[in-house]
Amino acid sequence: MVLEYSIYDAMSTGLAVMLMGCSTGLPAIALLSELTGIVRKKVFMDKFAAQAARLGLVFVYSVSLVVVGLWVLSSSYFQSAGVWVTYDIFWKTGIYLSFIASLFFSLYYFLWNRLKKHKTIHIVIGLVGLSAMKMLLALLFWGVFRELLVIPEVVPGLDSIFLPILTQVFILSAGAGASLGLVYLLVRRNRDDYGRDYYRFALGFGARWGIFFLVLSPLTCAWLFLVMPFSFDYTYTALPGAVYAGCLVLSSLVLWRIVRSPQPLRNKAAIVICPVIIWTVFVFRMVSYLEFAAMTSDEPLIQTFVRDWPSLY
Secondary structure, three states: OOEEEOHHHHHHHHHHHHHHHHHHHHHHHHHHHHHHHHHHOOHHHHHHHHHHHHHHHHHHHHHHHHHHHHHHHHOOOHHHOOOHHHOHHHHHHHHHHHHHHHHHHHHHHHOOOOOOOOHHHHHHHHHHHHHHHHHHHHHHHHHHHHHHHOOOOOOOOOOOOHHHHHHHHHHHHHHHHHHHHHHHHHHOHHHHOOOHHHHHHHHHHHHHHHHHHHHHOOHHHHHHHHHOOOOOOOOOOHHHHHHHHHHHHHHHHHHHHHHHOOOHHHOHHHHHHHHHHHHHHHHHHHHHHHHHHHHHOOOOOEEEHHHHOOOOO
8 A cells, every 4th residue: 555645744754853853963063062162162162062952952852752652652553553663672772772862961961060171071971872862763764764665674784775864864953953053042042141242153153053064965965876876766856856955055045144144143034934944855855765765665655745746857
């Protein structure tokens, strides 16, 4: 049976993946900002890293709770669904990884001031939490991806399209985390009140991270093309690819406006609209990923809504 994947399914899936991805994107930005602050000896970078870590911890906790909830559901609904995610090892591994990620990233955030003179230990703690969360998301995405491809492999091979797709999701998640971090700075402006100079710096600094990761994400498309050169079909991927490219350019321009503004706090509309544009990126990347899976599968399970739209190719 082939399932229909409507535009509403794409919007909800894209939003879910973007928000789940922020559980790795924001911790990554926090760690990179902390490292940059150490190298350049900038206090504002350290403050920005701490705020990114605080927001990232919220996403880490949220994803961990979702995993626990899905584990509970797996004992009832999923058992009758006949899917791979009914295996105990899948959920036991997920629970362990979510616990490790929550524990170590909690230590990373709450020991921020106590470990100021022990930055190496602090960064190692953060890296352990980030690595556990990345492995958790990789496990969840692989569980879904494996069902879509109807393949027997337990672990994806080096020639699998899953690896470049997963890498792109992580990169785009960092871009999404940067954009949501700007909204968070705006919301917390009056409560934290680090001063006008700090917010002028932090908004521009966060916007630069967003531009960096968004511009970096298309490089994984070349990797994807290399692992599937003989089965690549542009018929149903050209349109979502064009939307993806257009939204990347648009979001980068919006972020660049924030970077170049002498008073970035006045660009509230740009700060708020940017996550919406990046959400659109995720919506159409999910469509492309499903089409890529269909190209490599003998029995595709999902038909996307772009098949009912005019083809660009």
